[in-house]
Amino acid sequence: LARMSGLSQSLISKIERGRVNPSYEAVRRILQTLEMIRAEKDAKLLAKDICTKDVICVEVSDPLSKAINLMRKHGISQLPVLKNGRPVGSISESTIVRKLEKVRSTDMPVSEIMDEAFPMIPEEASLNIVRQLLQEYPAILLQKDGRITGIVTKADLFKVLESRAEEL
Numbered sequence: 001l002a003r004m005s006g007l008s009q010s011l012i013s014k015i016e017r018g019r020v021n022p023s024y025e026a027v028r029r030i031l032q033t034l035e036m037i038r039a040e041k042d043a044k045l046l047a048k049d050i051c052t053k054d055v056i057c058v059e060v061s062d063p064l065s066k067a068i069n070l071m072r073k074h075g076i077s078q079l080p081v082l083k084n085g086r087p088v089g090s091i092s093e094s095t096i097v098r099k100l101e102k103v104r105s106t107d108m109p110v111s112e113i114m115d116e117a118f119p120m121i122p123e124e125a126s127l128n129i130v131r132q133l134l135q136e137y138p139a140i141l142l143q144k145d146g147r148i149t150g151i152v153t154k155a156d157l158f159k160v161l162e163s164r165a166e167e168l
Contacts, residue, residue: 005033047130047142048123050160051150055141057082058091058110065106067091078138080151081114087141087148089114094138117141123149131157 002009007026014020015030022030056074058067060083067079071093078092091114096103099113119133123142133140134154142150 001030001033004036005029045127045160046123047121047125047127047140047152048150050127050130050156051123051142051152052156053150055080055148055151057148059083060088060111060114061109063107064091064096064103064110064113067110068096068106076153078118078153080118080139080141080148081110085147087117087120089116090118090139091115092138118151120148127160 001007002012005012007029011020011022011026012030015022015026056070056076057080058070060081070079071077077094078090080087081089081091089111091110095113095115102113118139118141119137120141120143121129121133123144125142130140130152134152134157139151139153141148142152
């Protein structure tokens with residue numbers, strides 16, 4: 001940190017121990033350096049580094065009860081809906097609540113109330129792309145060679161934030 005910020009190791013040490021009140025300029029340089037380090041780490045993080053690899057899905061013909069039970073059992077709030085192994089929709093707690101008047105029975109197929117499919121991106125996509133997509137969608141599917149390899153949700157981004165906070 002000292003080398004990268006252009007400050008002496010002695011000054012950094014005194015600041016860490018609370019023995020000196022740093023100047024505005026010293027604080028600015030330290031914060032800029034820490035931000036640069038964080039940005040470099042983020043640039044190296046890929047979608048596949050933060051995803052959940054065990055993607056839990058339902059088929060279009062599966063009953064709504066199966067989707068509800070899977071979400072409860074695994075503590076998740078949304079699922080991709082597949083047809084012949086390809087994503088064709090999504091179902092979430094929000095979807096079910098929003099479309100409650102359409103739910104005649106939990107035996108009805110998820111295809112009758114599912115939302116659009118989650119976007120699919122390459123597993124090598126940057127964290128920045130993931131962040132932008134998660135502002136619009138509840139989840140993102142990762143793919144390699146046409147097959148689903150993972151899922152990223154906002155909860156996965158929160159884990160990155162938590163680990164970043166622990167580093168500081």
